[in-house]
Amino acid sequence: MMKIAAPVADLREVEMLLHNGADELYCGIQLPTWAHLFGDTLWMNRRSPARGNLCDWESLSRITKAAHKAGARVNLALNTACYPQAATAHLLDMIRKSVGEIGVDAVIISDVNLLHQLATADVDARIHLSSLGGCFNSPAVDFFRELGVRRIILPRQLRLDEMAEIVRSKCNEMEFEVFALNDGCCFEEGFCQTAHALGPFCLSGDPSHPMGFVEIEENRSGENLARLREYLWFQNNCGSSFQEDGLPNGPCALCAFDAFAEWGVKAVKIVGREASFHRKMAGLQLVRAVIEEMEKGRSAAVARRFRNTPDLCNSGQMCYFKECRGG
């Protein structure tokens, strides 16, 4: 059955995540030395140093030990799309320490230059390609495999049939991980060159100013701005809302789990390193419940019953992959 990859950003979350059935934990780390060398606006990975990252080696070490004791794996995200040259040696040393001394199981990378450096350096690390790396077709799988990638996290803005083509044709030579829950992206993160350090561009601004644009040429937008606002609301976890029973609303691919398993997907990813303890727990419980139903031979379509949000589900806007609509 598919593994569940869950986000962790704090040592205090580990016990909860392992207890609720995470098979893999993924995390980021932002050490004080990084900010000293490279400033505050170049993050070590795509998430906020303050809310989405561990801040010392000790935390990473303790998380890794706890995960391994429970039979889970730990993957470290170093997925900034492009690091400056000056950072390469620093990153290679970090990866050596993470993998060699601490025992991290894999590093998640998107920068082609870092992949190339890793392929030629004396570093024995298992490499996962971040969704930011942008693998959109089968020939790209060959490209990244030649650079040493062992698992590819497929982008959210692929269609189901496009993912099926890639996974079915390449699952014997590459592992694939796909998005399961939370946090949409209204652009394709593999193309986006905005700086999250300045705040997410797509979610900035109040609801009357989508993406912070104070002016969108009126003769071309009109009432259609309402459609954009609605889209952004869904992408932003339905305004970061929850159901009364505590389940989190937001982008979701649970209904597609049957297809993922049939194609040969290795792992499903719960997004949200920056999310609250509660969102992480409730999201993981939801995904685990669907996987357990599948293990009993039932369809993942049961997710709609678990969610009990027919209006949101029927809108189709809460699906990462709109073809899921209707379950």
Next chain:
Amino acid sequence: MTEIGLHVRRPEQIAFGNAKGLTGFGDRGAVGFSRIYIGDEFCPLRLPHGEGVRLFFRECREAGLGLTLLTPVMSDLQLERAMPIFSALFECAPEAEVVANDWGVFCFLKRSFPRFSLALGRLLDRGDKDPRHRETDAETDAESGAESGAEYSPMAWSGTFDGAGFVELMRRWNVRRLERDLPPWGRSTPAPVSDMGQAVYFPYGCFTAGRVCLTSSMSGSGRFAPADPCGRECEKGPIHLKHPKSELSLMANGNALYYRYSPTTLQRLMNAAEAGDFRLIDQGLSLGQEASFMPLKKADFGP
């Protein structure tokens, strides 16, 4: 003198562009284009069909212009559907220039059409191009970075193409040219790369894009889903945007968002182009604007 390309959507734009030429090079007057770009970096639906490629080729040959095909990110099915386009181009010019903006497309072309002259496009040149940064921040940052002894100034823009070993790797893969934007701040001319052609798009840089087309979806023809049916809303021209945190003019065209280079950046680019050895790619017509050479008059450059 730098070579100048013109990105067009329709064959008749070739003659229009050529008649006007590009101004902005001091007293030199209008400079003609030597190459036509067709296709698109962001949307497979904006690629010409096979017959269209043949038509563009004939027009360019008659006008004595080179032809370059831009390609976007494509899924397996979209690649399959693009085969007649690549085949038509190969029949016309087996060593034609093609720009890949997707590693998979690059590998596919390298394998299927090894005689094509391949370039890497700006979508593969990753880095921070957020238009909310300001040029004044860049200057302040560079000064404070130098004073503090930091190893890196965050505003000293570097992209994938600047990576250590990247050019050497691309040379091994027979890449002929690297094509990029200038960032919205900071560096205003391309860093020289030995033995490798370079091209710079102007006067717009792209800072984000999606497979979901916001322009199409907002018009009501789409569902905010990739590869949705398309009402060709982008052909009506760009949607102009204003952002309180950006000093630059912004616009959406199709599934991509762009900033327009500042007058200072444009002037520096033109100065570098006059003395340099790289290619400029004028995008005005292709983005539904009046051609870039129209606004590029002396008054646009500022003092």
